[in-house]
Amino acid sequence: MTSKMVIRQPQPVMDAQGSDRWGSGICDCCQDIPECCFAFWCCPCFACITTKRYGQCVCLPLLDIFGIIPPINMSMRVSMRQRYGIKDTMCRDCLYATCCASCSWCQMSREMSERKIPIVLISAKNT
Known part of the structure; x- marks a missing residue:
């Protein structure tokens, strides 16, 4: 009798809680004036901090300098x-x-500040 081992990695699943629209408009800077001023006067620093909060590499936004469309x-x-x-x-x-x-x-x-939705693994179990 042979045994067969099946290994499946759990996949992250996001449950959309809330609206299917942006929580604020592109020009709603009055909602957070200090943050808007920081982004205006030092956009590369602000972009790096925002990227880190999102869970990505802190230096990633610096690559935007090299293109017409910031990738x-x-x-x-x-x-x-x-x-x-x-x-x-x-x-x-x-x-x-x-x-x-x-x-x-x-x-x-x-x-990100408004939604505060953590990434939760659903149905991650050992088999």
Whole structure:
């Protein structure tokens, strides 16, 4: 008799709790004026801090310096939309990342502060 071992890694599952829209608009800087000023005057530092809070490499946003469309800003927006179940378009993400970088980082920071949804592994069990 042979035994067969099956190993499956648990996959993270996000349960969308809340709205399917951004919690604040791209230009809602009045919701957190100190944060908005920090993002405006020192966007690279603010982007690095926001990226670290999101759980990614702290130096990742520095790669945005080398392109016309900031790839890290755009990918973070897309990732955040996926994580929080926000319905929007990649075209709009591209537009905001390119034309309104500091506003885009502020919006993502406000979204993380507002939602505070931890990543929870569901149905992770030993078999």
